[in-house]
Amino acid sequence: MRSALFIPLISSALAIISANAAAQAQNPNTLLNVSYDVSRELYKEINPAFAADWKAKTGVQPTINQSHGGSSKQAGAIIGGLEADVVTMNQSPDIDILVERGNLVSPNWKNAFPKQASPYSSVTVFLVRKGNPKNIKDWSDLAKPGTQVIIPNPKTSGNGRYTYLAAYGYALQKTKSEKQAKEFVTDIFKNVPILDGGGRGATTTFSQRDIGDVLITFENEAELIGKEVGPGKFEVVYPSITIEAPAPVAVVDKYAKKHGTEKLAKAYLDYLYTETAQDIIAKHYFRPRNPTPAITKKYAANFPEVKTFSVDTVFGGWKKAQKEQFDDGGIYDQVVIEAFSKKR
Numbered sequence: 001m002r003s004a005l006f007i008p009l010i011s012s013a014l015a016i017i018s019a020n021a022a023a024q025a026q027n028p029n030t031l032l033n034v035s036y037d038v039s040r041e042l043y044k045e046i047n048p049a050f051a052a053d054w055k056a057k058t059g060v061q062p063t064i065n066q067s068h069g070g071s072s073k074q075a076g077a078i079i080g081g082l083e084a085d086v087v088t089m090n091q092s093p094d095i096d097i098l099v100e101r102g103n104l105v106s107p108n109w110k111n112a113f114p115k116q117a118s119p120y121s122s123v124t125v126f127l128v129r130k131g132n133p134k135n136i137k138d139w140s141d142l143a144k145p146g147t148q149v150i151i152p153n154p155k156t157s158g159n160g161r162y163t164y165l166a167a168y169g170y171a172l173q174k175t176k177s178e179k180q181a182k183e184f185v186t187d188i189f190k191n192v193p194i195l196d197g198g199g200r201g202a203t204t205t206f207s208q209r210d211i212g213d214v215l216i217t218f219e220n221e222a223e224l225i226g227k228e229v230g231p232g233k234f235e236v237v238y239p240s241i242t243i244e245a246p247a248p249v250a251v252v253d254k255y256a257k258k259h260g261t262e263k264l265a266k267a268y269l270d271y272l273y274t275e276t277a278q279d280i281i282a283k284h285y286f287r288p289r290n291p292t293p294a295i296t297k298k299y300a301a302n303f304p305e306v307k308t309f310s311v312d313t314v315f316g317g318w319k320k321a322q323k324e325q326f327d328d329g330g331i332y333d334q335v336v337i338e339a340f341s342k343k344r
Contacts, residue, residue, distance in 0.1 A: 028260035030063040031268055034084035036071040036094075036158055037198035038221040039247075042284045043088070049280060050271045054264070062264060070198030071158030078104065083255040085265045088247065088272075090122075090158040090218075093318045095250045102254070109250040112266075118246035119272035120286040122218040123306055124166045126237040127206070127225060134213045138239045139170040142214065143187035150212035151192055152202040154332055158245075159199035163216040164332060165321065166243035169314040173241065182331060189339035207234070218245060220285035223302075244308040247286070 035043060047064040055061050067074065067082070075094040078084050079102050087105075089095055098104040110116045128136050134147055142149050152160035167188055171181035196202040199217055206215040207225050214237075215222075222236045249269050256265045271277050275295070278288040282299040291299075315321035325331050 027063075028264065029060055030065065030259075031085040031261055031264055032065045032067060032083065033086050033088055033268070034067045034074050034078060034082060034252075035088040036074060036090045037068055037152075037200040038159065038203070038218055038224075039088060039090075040066065040068045040200070041224060042220075042281065042286060045280050045284070046272070046277055049276055050268055053271065053274075053276070054267065064268070068200070070152065070156040070160075070201075072161075073156045073197060078102070078252065083258070084252045085256045085259060085261045086249065086251055086269055088249045088269075090245055090247050091161060091318065092246075092248050093322050094158060095248055096318070098250075098252065104252050104254045105250050106253055110248070112251070113249060113269055114273055115289045116246070116248070117250060117269075118248045118289060119269075119277070120281045120288050121244055121246040122220055122286055123244055123308055124162050124216060124239075124242045125219050125222050126239060127215040127217060127222040127234050128213065128237055130233055130235060132235055132237065136214050136237060139167050139184075139188075142167065142191065142216075143184060145191075147191050147214065148193050148212040149188055149191045150202050150206045150215045151189075151195065152199050152217075153195040153197055154326060157196075157198045157202075159202070159218060159221075160195070161326065162218075162243055162245045165311060165315060165325070166216075166239075168325075169243060169309055170239070170241055172314060173309075182335060186335045186338050189335055192339070219287075219303075223285040238304060238306050241307045241309065244310050246289070 033043060043066050047066065051062050051064060071089050071091060071094045075097050078087070078098060087095055087098070095105055095109060099107050106112065126136055136142070136147070141147065151163050154160035154164045164185060167185050168181050171184035175181060193211060194205060196205055199221060202215060203217065203221060203225060206212045207229050226234055249272065251262070251265045251269065256262045273290045275292050278291050279295050281288045282291065282295055282302065285302055287303055288295060311318050311321055
């Protein structure tokens with residue numbers, strides 16, 4: 001169990017994909033979009049829509065390839081040599097690290113596209129089994145003895161990191177105490193039987209392996225599970241307060257320049273803000289950040305109002321949160337070590 005909590009950021013299997021990326025160096029009409037786990041279905045629909053739009057405008061048929069995994073794993077793979085043209089992540093640290101450790105992305109990447117380069121967002125919700133047998137309604141219920149909570153590993157997954165910060169932020173606002181917030185999330189992680197590397201792995205654990213009483217995940221993933229597994233097996237629960245999760249995007253300048261895809265890469269990310277793409281985004285239960293009034297009205301039922309906070313407002317921004325919570329020896333490491341010791 002303990003070794004599973006500290007798996008490396010760089011996956012050798014993912015790094016091997018760089019050989020395929022290198023092969024596209026002479027093809028300026030092929031893009032590799034490296035993204036996070038639970039955006040697979042979204043980009044399966046976005047990519048052909050963009051390709052058709054680009055061909056209509058230029059007469060050229062582009063090829064858009066996808067790579068998905070735990071957000072932080074994906075960032076580590078790019079640093080290790082996976083030659084992404086663009087990244088579409090679920091948290092800004094996984095783009096900032098590409099600036100800091102490899103000079104792969106422009107330091108001003110947040111200003112390159114609208115809405116701080118985040119064309120959509122999501123919120124963290126609970127997915128419970130039909131009838132909600134454990135009567136799980138809020139974050140406090142996750143800390144109760146006998147409740148199994150499925151969360152992806154915050155060391156490798158942006159989904160997991162948002163879950164951890166959502167629970168910690170809830171406790172901070174309830175108790176006004178860092179000590180009590182740390183104790184609260186420790187009690188939650190005592191109830192975590194397994195930490196998958198990414199959001200999709202956690203989904204499989206919960207929905208297909210039937211492990212756990214509640215899955216903590218993004219809103220869009222919760223809705224998708226209901227469609228994939230079949231109606232009537234699960235219910236979505238919105239907690240009293242949750243965290244907003246903007247999904248940032250960036251051109252990986254170093255590799256786009258190497259591949260000659262700079263123009264195509266920028267156009268691809270610009271496309272995410274168009275009415276067509278924003279409609280697809282909303283259709284997949286991501287919250288569009290540049291919707292037309294028609295899109296807002298069309299999908300209003302998909303997005304109930306929920307009280308949220310951000311990483312900036314509660315944790316002082318991602319840089320501070322990363323250092324205090326997730327760096328080696330940080331509060332998260334202390335939490336999981338304490339949770340593990342209490343399980344023994």
